[in-house]
Amino acid sequence: MTAALISSAVMTHPVRKEQAEALAARLGLGGLAMDPDPDGPPSALRTALVAWAARTAAAGHHVVVQDDVAAPAELLELVTGSVARFPDEALIFYTNWHARNGAAARLAALAGAGWVRAVPEEFAPTLAICLPVRTADAFRVYARDSAERHDDELMAAFLRTQGRSGLLAVPNVVEHIGTSSINGHAAQGVRLAACPVGAADARPLLDHGWVLEELDWLPYMRYGEGYLRPVGHERDADPRRHLRWPEALPPTGLTEGRLWDAVRRYRPEDAAAEVGRLFGAAFADELWIHCLLLGRQAVDAARRPAARSASPRPAGAAGARVRAAALSTVGPAGLPPERRLGVTPEQSALMTGYAESAVRCGGLLLGPAGLGVAH
Template sequence: MSAARVSSAVMTHPVRREQAAALSARLGLGGLAMDPDPEGAPSALRTALVAWSAASAEASHHLVVQDDVAAPRELLDLVAGSVARFPDEALIFYTNWHARNGSATRLAALAGAGWVRAVPEEFAPTLAICLPAERAAGFRRFAQDSAERHDDEVMAAFLRTVGRAGLLAVPNVVEHIGTSSINGHAAQGVRLAACPVGAADARPLLCHGWVLEELDWLPYMRYGEGYLRPAGPEALADPRRHTRWQEALPATGLTEGQVRDVARRHRPADAEGEVRRLFGAGFADELWIHCLLLGRQAEDAARRHAPSPRGGRAGGARLRAAALSTVGPAGLSPDRRPEVLPAHAELLAAYAESAVGRGGLLLDDATAGARPGPAPRG
């Protein structure tokens, strides 16, 4: 294939014109894609269609970035290198920290992967997404008559029609800024990246890190409670149903008794007490068990799919630290996230690490080693 040629555009609204122009200039991005009906009902899709139509005729790929992000000056170079490696994929460079895809990104980070296949039934994060030019044109055709206003929902639906969810960059080099939302997401509170990593650490992971294609069951948190996404939920009548971990656990081969026994024997009492004091007993229990299950799945993924025993690559230690730094604050309800001070964030990260590090205790080594899985891509 010839060298990748990436065009780009910044989605924006007149109230953020200056912010978008500054972002475009700093990163060397293309022109601004302005909301064509700024006085109309909020619609990210309306502006997204303008942005995706801005692909240059010579481009092999098109990158769309939203105006309320921060990113390194090397963003275009990182995108170009990723596109050269995965020319036929939808590549996503930001993942929301409290979504299922955010948990998938953390799991992959803890397993040592550089990329992970997105959860197909959930919205596709579109704060910074790059598509092959032909697929961008296909998205415009697919979305042009949609009554949906959320471009991320329509993008996910489009990718389901082509049978391939996007690839999430595990090191999130793009960060969301602010809590305001033209499209009505302000009620979600602070919305940050699941695994924020600088460009220097991200580059080797994006260029050489292995791809976690198979997620199996996925632990995730929302509003202070733990849930499990079962394996293959796209076959269910309601694939987006949120299933509490206790209800979903039997299908994993684990029992609640096993999980609670590990928590009883290995959860650090001092840290548990402090998390309970700050954020409540229920949250302290749910977070530790969520991280225990997350650690179990990350250990399983590394053993089954990583090209080396721990999947280690340059930048991996900082990627793991980034994943652990966000799991606690993201697991809180939106109204409580602003309460997390730096000292609290350190406490929550250490508390999460104490659980993730015990996840291997829930693994049956013989079974885990015997189960076949798809060969990793790298």
């Protein structure tokens, strides 16, 4: 697969034209896909349809990048290698740090995977996405008469009709910048990548890392509280509803008592007290339990056949840095939106170490209750 067979476009609005031009020039991307009705009601889909129509005749794949991102100069090179490996997939190179898909990428990073199948019922992150041209053309047909204004929601709905959600790149080489939103997402606060790393660390995982296809149950946080996505939640009558972890815990085989016993036995008291002082005792509890469950699921995922048969090449320093990146975002991402912007580097480091202490204990939850963690 050569770069000439991948065309690209940058979605933008006239108010960000200069920013988009600079991005396209820096990354060697194709032309700008301008909002065709910039004075109309906000609609990312309106611009996305222009962007997906901008593919060249010779292209086998088309990349659409939004204007409010940062990415390495090697982005197209990384996309080209990923396309060669997964020619029939929708490939997604950014995941939002506080979404379910962000939690999926974080879990996969802790398990050592390079890619993870996206959560079917959640929006498909479209800040940087590559589709085979036949898929791009089919999406345009699917979307052209829709009243939906969010291209990420409609992309996920479209991929569900295709029977397979996108593949999320676990190492996020694309980062969201700024907090403003033409499409009305500013209330979500700082929206950053779940596992931000540079191109050098991303490349071995993208090229050789194993794919986590089945998520099983998924721990995630939102607005300061922990939740669980049950297995098969996409088939629920209301798949977008959020289930707090105590409510969703019974089918996992775990109990609240067992988790709280782990908290009492293994949580570092000094770190818990400091996190509680800064962000509230309830948040300190929720974050540690969330990371305990995340660690449990990461160990379980790493035992699967795909992980056992994976090439050893992605391991080592690059894999460790991707794992560290995942741990570095879990605390700030779990805070309510209004608290994220004010997190200092020292506070972030505190939460990272606190999160890691819980993740390290997660594997204890895989054994019988009497082995290390009791009811």
